[in-house]
Every structure is written in structure tokens, then in C-alpha cells.
Amino acid sequence: MDVRAAILLLFLTMLSVSKAKLDVHYYEETCPELEKIVSDTLLNASKHDPKVPPRILRMFFHDCFIRGCDASVLLDSSPGNKAEKDGPPNKSVASFYVVDDAKAKIEKACPGTVSCADILAIAARDVVTMSGGPYWNVLKGRKDGRISKASDTLKLPPPSSNVTQLTKMFAKKGFGIKDLVTLSGAHTLGFSHCSSFQPRLHNFSSLHDTDPSIDSEFAHDLRTKCPSNKPHNHKKGKNDGHFLDSTASVFDNDYYKRMIARKSVLLSDQSLVWDSRTRRIVEDFARDQGLFFREFVDSMLKLGSLVNDVGEVRLNCRVVN
Template sequence: MAAQDTKNLFLSALLLLSIAVFSCQAALDTHYYDQTCPQAEYIVAQTVRNASIYDSKSPARLLRMFFHDCFIRGCDASILLDSTPGNKAEKDGPPNISVRSFYVIDDAKTKLEKACPHTVSCADVIAMAARDVVTMTGGPYWSVLKGRKDGRVSKASDTTNLPPPFLNANQLIQTFAKRGLGIKDLVALSGAHTLGFSH
């Protein structure tokens, strides 16, 4: 199989996974903001594109942010919440210390608030941004299901549920199974690391 075919297969699997597995329980719709914020997709895409020109590592970081957010409490943007004196948030949990590019989501959200206040959820911004970085790096485009609600609970202790890098294949399969994810999902999400870089 050619390298491009392998890449497309991986990105297609990631696309299906993000649609099927990481959708909220509520009914989602690709046209959710068509009437209330028709420029939402464009604003997020432009913000992501500009950030990627400025920082070539932001595509991988945004894709990782989406996975780390969705794997804990579902795709609810709880990874964006800051810690408070009484609560250490997901953002500051050990597996998320190296998650970067929060500024991209903040920038997109600021622009969206100016264009259509109190309308687009941060959870949907992260989902659209993840789709946009996949597309920008040579993967397929898909219509993101939207209508996610932002979470209000974020606990660093929950990040221990993210699969650590030292797990063997059987342990990874079990960890993913607890989230309703199968072996194909594991392969697709593991393959997402090819978008980034290694130390």
C-alpha cells in the first residue's frame, strides 16, 4: 500500500471515529450554526490556518487536544478550563502538561464571540479545529457534527484515565474498550501521532 493510501486510510478512520465515538449523547447536526452563526466554520478555519503558519507544531497539538478532551468526559472542552484554588483542572494533569496551543482555541473563541456572542461552544470549536488540521495536513474534509455543550467539570485526577505511553497492546485494547472504542479506533488514534514529532 502506498504511503499516501496509508495516510488517507488513517485519516478516514480518524474521521469516522470522531463522528461516531466522540459525539455527545445529545443530537448533533452539521447545520447547527447555519442560522445563528453562519461564519463559524470560516472563523475557526482561518484562525487554525493562521496559527499553523505561525507555529508548525499547532496542527499536531490541536489534534492531541481534541483526543485528550474527548477521552476523559466526552468532547466537552473541559480540557480548556483553568485550575482554581480548590480544584486542579485537566489542563494541569500530568498527561496534559505538554498539551499546547490553547491560544488557538482562545483566539477562535474571541473572534466568534465578536461575530455571534454566546452562540458557539468551545467544544465545537475544538472539534472543528481538529477537522481543519487533519484537512490542512493532507487528510480528508468532513462536515463536523455540532451542538456540543461545554462542560463545567474538569479534574486533573481524571487524566489518569488517558492511556500512558508505557502500556502494552493488550493494556491499550482494554483501556480503549472501557471507552467503547475498538481496535480500529486504537490504531487510528495511535496513528495520529504521525502528525506530530518525537523527542
């Protein structure tokens, strides 16, 4: 066996060991009330702010896609380091206080036991379920990372990406075409600010002012909400953008139906129906919500398994111990 083969074998062994440490029953004896505490916290927060579910789900994806699911997205910036949450793609990620609240309650019930990464993984499952989506058993045992850099957020898929760009970014994380289409379905919950899709509406190309792939009536609606002469940012207010599907508070397959109808808000979403590599999957999910739910569970378990052995159990999710 040559050196490169030996290194590859060692890496694969480490990866399998890392994944093997995750266990549904990881806290069964040390913190039996964990899942109830997280669920109750999310339900209470969502009653007061309906934006909590999509924000938590997006937070989980943005965390796992950088360094694996290590809660690095929860760390605050320090004088010597600009953290992930302050990177450009995460400027509109919010509701960190919900995780903080759950963590504080869990620390009272079982001090120094549960990682922030596991809390976020459970929370992501819970917001899907409470919004009408599928339930799955969350594997636990993740550690909290100690590194968080704003520059790493450039690895997140931008809303202007095409399928070729998306497949390359997802492949680097071990995801295939089906995972890409499936995880994009998380957009069935949520809202996008004008800054993420305004380039589709004004001066799109030398031939078209508006992206011709958008349904004309829908494009008119978007242009009304996001006129070219109005500056936009995520702090302008709730009307500064558009919901990503017509049932934005319900986890369903409407996202895929609207894609086929040329009513996707984001270019990265609309591109999935125009590319032959992804169109069939989009059509299948649009026809069969149960199929989408089953595939979503599989892909979320795969996403949640992006972990490593290096880390700690933070006492405060915003700072390292």
C-alpha cells in the same frame, strides 16, 4: 422487565438522544461564519507555529477521552481545583491560545452561541485537512462541561502501554481494535519528548539495555538525542525528543510504515505491530493510505460523538460561566 434492564434501557435511550442532537447544520442560521472563522484562525496560527496542528489534534483526543468532548481540557485550574490541563499527561499539551483566539472572534460574530467544545472539534478536523489528511463534516451541538480534574487524566493511555492495556482503555469508551489502531494514526503528526520514550533506550530490562524491538540504527539516533545522563522535560527545547514519523508535518500513513520497519518512537505505537490482534490492520494501513483516511474519518466521528447533555456555552473557554 427487571430494574437492571430498565436502567440499561434508559441509559441507551439517553445516549441515543444525546448523539441525535449533534447536527452538521447546527449553527447554519445562528452562526454561519463559524467554520470559516475557525479555519482562518488555525491557518494563521500554523503559519507562525508549525506545532499547532499536532497540538490541537492531541488536545481534542485528550478532551474527548476523559468526560466526552466537553472542552474540559480547556478550563484553567483554580485555587480550589487542579484542572485537566495541569495533569501530568497534559503538561506538554499547548496552543490553547489558538482556541481562545477563535472563540474571541466567534463571540464577536455570534455572541453566546457556539460552545468551546464545538470549536475544538472543528479545529481538530481542520488541522488534519490542512496537513494533507481527509475532510469530514463535523457534527455540532456539544455543550461545555463545568468539571475538570487533573486526576482524571490518569485515564489517558500512557506511552508505555501494551495492546492489552490499550484495548481495555479504549473499550471503556466504546471503541474496538480498529478504532485503537486508527486513532493512534493521529501520531503521524507531531513530536514526542524524551521523557515519553527514554525508558526504551536505557536499562530497558535485565537482558537488554535498549528495547530490542527498535531498529538498531534508529535506537542509536534516539539515544544520541536522549542520553541517559541528561535530565529531560518538555521545556528543554525543540531538540529534546523526536518526531513521531519522518513526515511529521504531513498527515499520511508513514506512521504505519515506520512501525513495520521497527522505527516507532513510542512503545505503545510499536506494540501495535507485534500483537496479532492489531498487526493486520497496521499492515493494511501501511499499504493503503486511502483506507487509513476512510477509517480515520469514521473513528474521529465516533470520538466526537462522546458527549452528554449537561453543560453550557462558555463565554470564555478557560472558565465556567
